Amino acid sequence: MADLQDIQVIDPGVDESIKKLTPERIERTINRVLTEESAARLQIYLDTCVHCGLCAEACQSYISRDGDPDYAPVAKVKDTLWEMVKRKGKVDGEFLHNAARIAFIDCGACRRCSAYCPFGIDISYLIMTVRRILNLLGVVPQYLQDTTNSHAVTMNQMWVQQDDWIDTLMWQEEDAQAELAGTRIPLDKEGAEIMYSIIGPEPKILAQLIANMAIIFKVAGADWTMPSTDGWDNSNMAMYSGDFETMGRVERLHWERAMQLKVKRVVMGECGHAYRGAVYDGPRWLGWTKPPIPMVHAVEYYYELLKSGRIKIARKIEEPVTVQDPCNIVRGRGLHHKLRYVINEICEDFHDMEPRYEHNYCCQAGGGLINCGPPWKLSRMKSNRIKADQIRETGAHTVITPCHNCHSGIEDIIGHYKLGCHVSFISELLVKTIEMPNAGEEA
Amino acid sequence: MYEFVRGPLVWIAFIGFFGGLLYRFITMARLARKDKVVYATFDAKYGLRSLLHWVIPFAGVNMRMRPIYTLLSYAFHICVLVTPLFLMGHAVLWQESWGIRWWSLPEGIADIMTLVVVFACIFFIIRRLVRPEVRNVSYPSDFLLALLVMAPFVTGFVAHQQWLPYKPMIIIHGLSGALWLLLIPWTRLVHMMWFPFTRAYMGSEFGSVRHSKDW
Numbered sequence: 001m002a003d004l005q006d007i008q009v010i011d012p013g014v015d016e017s018i019k020k021l022t023p024e025r026i027e028r029t030i031n032r033v034l035t036e037e038s039a040a041r042l043q044i045y046l047d048t049c050v051h052c053g054l055c056a057e058a059c060q061s062y063i064s065r066d067g068d069p070d071y072a073p074v075a076k077v078k079d080t081l082w083e084m085v086k087r088k089g090k091v092d093g094e095f096l097h098n099a100a101r102i103a104f105i106d107c108g109a110c111r112r113c114s115a116y117c118p119f120g121i122d123i124s125y126l127i128m129t130v131r132r133i134l135n136l137l138g139v140v141p142q143y144l145q146d147t148t149n150s151h152a153v154t155m156n157q158m159w160v161q162q163d164d165w166i167d168t169l170m171w172q173e174e175d176a177q178a179e180l181a182g183t184r185i186p187l188d189k190e191g192a193e194i195m196y197s198i199i200g201p202e203p204k205i206l207a208q209l210i211a212n213m214a215i216i217f218k219v220a221g222a223d224w225t226m227p228s229t230d231g232w233d234n235s236n237m238a239m240y241s242g243d244f245e246t247m248g249r250v251e252r253l254h255w256e257r258a259m260q261l262k263v264k265r266v267v268m269g270e271c272g273h274a275y276r277g278a279v280y281d282g283p284r285w286l287g288w289t290k291p292p293i294p295m296v297h298a299v300e301y302y303y304e305l306l307k308s309g310r311i312k313i314a315r316k317i318e319e320p321v322t323v324q325d326p327c328n329i330v331r332g333r334g335l336h337h338k339l340r341y342v343i344n345e346i347c348e349d350f351h352d353m354e355p356r357y358e359h360n361y362c363c364q365a366g367g368g369l370i371n372c373g374p375p376w377k378l379s380r381m382k383s384n385r386i387k388a389d390q391i392r393e394t395g396a397h398t399v400i401t402p403c404h405n406c407h408s409g410i411e412d413i414i415g416h417y418k419l420g421c422h423v424s425f426i427s428e429l430l431v432k433t434i435e436m437p438n439a440g441e442e443a
Numbered sequence: 444m445y446e447f448v449r450g451p452l453v454w455i456a457f458i459g460f461f462g463g464l465l466y467r468f469i470t471m472a473r474l475a476r477k478d479k480v481v482y483a484t485f486d487a488k489y490g491l492r493s494l495l496h497w498v499i500p501f502a503g504v505n506m507r508m509r510p511i512y513t514l515l516s517y518a519f520h521i522c523v524l525v526t527p528l529f530l531m532g533h534a535v536l537w538q539e540s541w542g543i544r545w546w547s548l549p550e551g552i553a554d555i556m557t558l559v560v561v562f563a564c565i566f567f568i569i570r571r572l573v574r575p576e577v578r579n580v581s582y583p584s585d586f587l588l589a590l591l592v593m594a595p596f597v598t599g600f601v602a603h604q605q606w607l608p609y610k611p612m613i614i615i616h617g618l619s620g621a622l623w624l625l626l627i628p629w630t631r632l633v634h635m636m637w638f639p640f641t642r643a644y645m646g647s648e649f650g651s652v653r654h655s656k657d658w
């Protein structure tokens with residue numbers, strides 16, 4: 001039985017939109033997505049699932065809610081897609097209200113269950129198909145829709161305007177220079193080796209992360225640049241709200257910007273879903289097998305710098321730390337060993353979570369969940385008690401989270417379950433620990 | 444009737460079975476072209492790597508988490524595929540109808556394998572009833588399918604032991620077996636054909652796109 005409090009949550013983006021729908025529109029939209037927009041994968045997954053429930057134990061929400069059957073991955077598909085197929089699209093408002101809760105809040109699209117289902121059924125893809133239907137019906141949690149609107153209008157996630165963007169970069173450049181003389185944030189430098197791309201929340205609320213990275217680039221002696229205009233944000237909430245048209249525009253612009261700057265590769269900041277959008281979902285929607293320029297996640301880049309000795313650690317962090325493996329760079333890119341290498345270089349006392357690597361539990365914030373905003377926070381917390389247990393067990397004071405969603409999601413969990421630790425990006429630890437050249441040597 | 448079951452019905456069942464599978468295969472292969480990413484993603488190395496980990500018992504985390512289920516499931520799937528193919532009683536039929544002669548299972552072993560299938564089916568049905576996460580997603584058709592899979596094995600066994608009149612039993616056995624074969628392409632039993640493809644596809648995505656493991 002799904003949680004009563006969750007069922008009763010009212011979200012205007014969902015409930016007000018449902019009131020405007022007609023049965024014909026619902027039916028037409030569902031059938032269009034099921035027959036025209038999707039093909040073999042949808043068909044074969046619906047055909048093959050033997051209703052065995054072996055995927056249940058994979059999902060953090062199922063485990064955290066004491067094995068409530070409604071939170072098993074397959075149940076989430078049953079209560080949404082199976083019913084839509086069975087009823088040939090003739091579903092009502094109440095059904096859609098529940099489907100929206102299930103698709104947008106109960107599943108973080110983390111794909112852990114695909115490694116537990118014997119057939120490798122992609123539940124996350126099926127849930128995304130439900131989100132696509134809901135998106136076309138205009139039934140999307142309000143906060144999430146707002147970020148999507150922002151993408152559509154400004155090409156970034158947080159309504160950052162052009163003048164704000166430049167202003168923030170200049171301000172961060174000054175801040176960085178106060179730490180390390182001579183640090184620059186080079187804009188639009190054509191032919192640079194690296195384009196550094198970040199996500200919307202950085203200029204908006206976490207600007208110091210930009211300065212951190214500028215310092216790291218400076219110490220490493222990197223040849224890098226950032227775009228002065230749209231295309232700098234590679235986060236993509238449209239990908240999670242089911243607005244694939246906007247998702248495609250965002251990704252295309254991001255890659256076009258990189259091509260214009262003629263860079264050799266794109267290094268992206270510590271974010272998981274942005275990586276997924278730029279490397280996986282975006283190119284697929286655009287019909288490319290892979291991005292036009294290689295993309296390197298910050299974790300890979302730090303690994304490279306530390307391994308080659310281009311940056312060195314002067315003094316390690318002593319307090320106990322652990323790490324949240326972000327699904328999108330671990331299950332989504334296999335960076336877990338490199339991540340551990342980086343952490344062990346920076347920190348004395350690292351305690352791993354169990355299960356870890358590809359089998360780590362999602363933070364229940366990714367996949368657009370945290371972007372659904374305050375109405376759904378309590379539900380997210382209930383769905384990830386297991387993460388709180390995992391963190392508590394490590395005894396760590398700091399949870400390293402090289403992903404923006406994990407960062408905010410884990411922070412929420414720490415607060416809700418009173419774990420008394422805090423979260424940190426790797427760049428924050430790096431600027432505290434790397435060997436800085438003497439200010440005198442700098443021109 | 445008895446003659447019909449031993450002769451034409453076998454033909455009908457096999458033609459229906461292979462024809463159905465072929466039809467499903469071709470339509471799915473076409474549909475996969477519409478799904479732009481499918482063929483582009485398939486990767487022989489990573490697909491096989493994943494498949495191997497899901498064919499070898501206990502190679503995956505989930506299989507190790509539930510050892511009893513894993514053992515039963517392997518035993519069931521081996522027996523359900525091997526027994527009908529290599530049963531002595533069937534070997535005679537192969538030879539009569541198509542003149543093919545092949546190795547057949549010693550009788551005692553065939554009996555045990557039949558019982559494994561029956562007990563595993565009973566186990567699956569009970570599991571469906573008692574495990575909340577499975578009951579929640581069980582439709583009546585899931586129970587019917589389990590019974591359908593069981594039927595030819597139960598009836599064949601009873602006929603062979605001659606606990607009930609032989610001929611009527613064999614007729615029921617033949618009919619249920621034929622129904623089973625005919626329904627495979629059109630029900631969830633089709634997972635026997637799709638398994639290698641869905642698994643290999645997920646393995647390819649995990650391996651070549653995401654550089655990680657899916658087991």
Ligand code: SF4
Pocket residue numbers: 058059060061072073076106107108109110111112113114123124362
């Ligand atoms: S949250 Fe992850 S494990 Fe749970 S159903 Fe969604 S994709 Fe599967």
Ligand code: SF4
Pocket residue numbers: 048049050051052053054055056073074116117118119120121
């Ligand atoms: S998705 Fe896979 S594991 Fe889950 S019920 Fe279906 S077949 Fe079983």
Ligand code: SF4
Pocket residue numbers: 108109110272273325326327328329361362363364365366367403404405406409
């Ligand atoms: S936020 Fe982090 S843990 Fe959660 S889905 Fe994204 S990458 Fe995974």
